[in-house]
Amino acid sequence: MNDVLTSLLTLSGALLVLAAAIGVLRLPDVLCRAHAVAKALTLGIFLMLLGLWVDQGQKQAALKIFLAIFFQVVTIPIGSHLIALLAFEKNIPRWRHRPIEDHRRAGGSNAVPHPGGGTPSSDESDRPAH
Amino acid sequence: MKSFALNLLIAVIWLLLAPEPSAGAFALGCLLGFALLGVFRPVLGSGDYIRRVFALGRFLLVFTWEFLAANVNVVWTVLFRARTSLNPNFVTYDVAGLRPFEILLLSHCISLTPGSTTVQVTDDFQTLVLHTLDVGDPAAVRARLDRVLKRGILSFTR
Numbered sequence: 043m044n045d046v047l048t049s050l051l052t053l054s055g056a057l058l059v060l061a062a063a064i065g066v067l068r069l070p071d072v073l074c075r076a077h078a079v080a081k082a083l084t085l086g087i088f089l090m091l092l093g094l095w096v097d098q099g100q101k102q103a104a105l106k107i108f109l110a111i112f113f114q115v116v117t118i119p120i121g122s123h124l125i126a127l128l129a130f131e132k133n134i135p136r137w138r139h140r141p142i143e144d145h146r147r148a149g150g151s152n153a154v155p156h157p158g159g160g161t162p163s164s165d166e167s168d169r170p171a172h
Numbered sequence: 173m174k175s176f177a178l179n180l181l182i183a184v185i186w187l188l189l190a191p192e193p194s195a196g197a198f199a200l201g202c203l204l205g206f207a208l209l210g211v212f213r214p215v216l217g218s219g220d221y222i223r224r225v226f227a228l229g230r231f232l233l234v235f236t237w238e239f240l241a242a243n244v245n246v247v248w249t250v251l252f253r254a255r256t257s258l259n260p261n262f263v264t265y266d267v268a269g270l271r272p273f274e275i276l277l278l279s280h281c282i283s284l285t286p287g288s289t290t291v292q293v294t295d296d297f298q299t300l301v302l303h304t305l306d307v308g309d310p311a312a313v314r315a316r317l318d319r320v321l322k323r324g325i326l327s328f329t330r
Binding site: 116 | 250251255262263290291292303
């Protein structure tokens with residue numbers, strides 16, 4: 043029973059990590075790739091470590107694996123957030139470049155100026171927000 | 173806070189009474205302490221703590237469901253969707269009035285729920301910039317985050 047559960051958890055975790063890798067290859071730009079990494083990698087590693095915990099049993103693994111899971115789940119989304127932040131600030135070319143959907147633009151002022159040089163690209167400033 | 177300390181204290185006492193200390197005994201102690209705090213709610217003034225713990229539990233359930241949905245969503249997007257069908261964009265989200273800790277929690281959860289990652293918190297802590305894979309209607313994205321995450325987080329932090 044434990045063996046089946048272990049292999050099930052480890053395999054699905056490995057498949058999710060594979061999905062994250064394929065996502066990094068297939069998705070069009072940095073920001074979309076950060077999506078795949080943030081979600082699929084987090085759950086993938088979570089499931090693999092959980093499988094390891096089931097395999098090891100509570101005596102040996104005890105809280106160590108939970109600590110590992112905790113740090114993975116906390117840090118992977120932050121890593122993807124930092125990648126996305128860098129792409130945003132450097133104004134890296136993105137798929138279907140369109141103006142930011144700003145909820146305050148209706149009020150008149152665009153309060154979130156796009157960083158990365160004082161002049162935003164032409165389609166950033168000329169086109170109205172949808 | 174006082175109730176939480178009391179709960180931990182009861183758990184530690186239970187751990188000391190157990191034949192051999194283990195994680196299971198500690199969890200049982202926590203549960204017993206929680207039950208005691210629940211029963212003696214009017215005397216100890218722990219009603220708010222009980223409410224927060226239940227709110228946290230409910231939020232964790234909702235969040236786990238969202239997290240699983242996000243993974244199904246990502247796998248489907250990665251494997252079966254052509255890149256021309258993607259419609260990603262930045263969306264801003266209003267977080268005015270939230271404390272920094274709540275913004276931290278919210279942005280972390282946003283990164284793990286379907287279709288959105290946190291990109292930036294503006295310097296004045298008023299606005300989150302998100303990146304979403306499919307912006308059909310930005311108002312719908314914001315309404316979903318309001319309904320699913322913001323309300324859930326505020327229900328146990330306040």
